[in-house]
Amino acid sequence: MEIRIDKIRKEFDRFPALHDVSLSIRSGELIALLGPSGSGKTTLLRLVAGLERPTTGRIFFGQEDASWKPVQERNVGFVFQHYALFRHMTILDNIAFGLTVRPRATRPPKQEIRRRALELLDMVQLTGLEKRYPNQLSGGQRQRVALARAMAIEPRVLLLDEPFGALDAKVRKELRKWLREFHDRTGHTTIFVTHDQEEALELADRVVVMSQGKIEQVGSSDDVYDRPNSPFVFSFIGDSVELPVTVSGGQVQYLGAPTGLRHDHEGEGKLFFRPRDAELVSEGDGISGRVTSARRLAGARIIELDVGDKANARPIEIEVPLDATAERGSVVKFRPLREKVFAA
Ligand code: ATP
Secondary structure, X not given: XXXXXXXXXXXXXXXXXXXXXXXXXXXXXXXXXXXXXXXXXXXXXXXXXXXXXXXXXEEEEOOEEOOOOOHHHOOEEEXXXXXXXXXXXXXXXXXXXXXXXXXXXXXXXXXXHHHHHHHHHHHOOOOOXXXXXXXXXXXXXXXXXXXXXXXXXXXXXXXXXXXXXXXXXXXXXXXXXXXXXXXHHHOOEEEEEEOOHHHHHHHOOEEEEEEOOEEEEEEOHHHHHHOOOOHHHHHHOOOOEEEEEEEEOOEEEEOOEXXXXXXXXXXXXXXXXXXXXXXXXXXXXXXXXXXXXXXEOOOOEEEEEEOOOOOOOOEEEEEEXXXXXXXXXXXXXXXXXXXXXXXX
């Protein structure tokens, strides 16, 4: 199911939680809404679900204007962070719940409901556990039951709000992989909310980066990581170093010295690069810094540098190959290999 979000604005008591947000989601896409707390991710998801009404703007499911459709007519499946499975029901009854509460006219016969619930149990790889109760499952297993339950109504769209938020890091990682495979098998249009950039980059076909009620960038993981289009996206997705620079005659200068980088927008700016995209150079232009410490990781060395001037210290970190040498106290020079300059 294709979803088109068209200039949605959402106010809560005049507080704008979303400002004219537009987004088109293709059928079968796995989309991550990524952003810091309060950026509007959950509000956008709730609007798609029909749990909130837009102040202005519209939402289309396919050709149909669904903006004012009640939640039960949208045919969406949800999973929230705090999976609320019914404690007094078996796993199978939990999964079947959405079907058993349907009005009689559209409710499948009992045997059919059971068959479908068992099929879903198999799909989330929990066959054999149908008679257990939620408290007899692990957190990761419960979350898979929650997904199966959301799928039981054969939703057109799956909406997941921090689905793995409450689980420990190892289980999260496993479930991430599992969800990607599950999605590839079932092909549901899926939107999930996360504030974990690693989760978004690893899982999503496209990542929607949000900040303060606006979409900052929409793109593949490579787009938002390698080609961020704003200082916010650069620093939110992955580690970054930010330095104030001046562009003069096409040359990027830091503290009045040429960095060896070029840019076409003259004037004050901000230089961004990833710590691992820096190369130590022995001659020519570059950014100089005094080594304050160095430590080794499994496959690289992290050098802490002070690139400030006499008046202000400015500590940064860069990552270099293991064979690079950087004595503490020495002055080294480096050049970013891939960088982005934004006008200040
Ligand atoms: P988090 O990661 O913390 O869940 P989020 O990105 O999902 O954050 P939202 O929950 O969408 O953010 O909230 C966006 C803004 O709207 C916040 O400033 C929040 O306080 C506000 N907001 C959300 N729901 C309501 C509500 N029912 N009434 C008033 N303000 C609300």
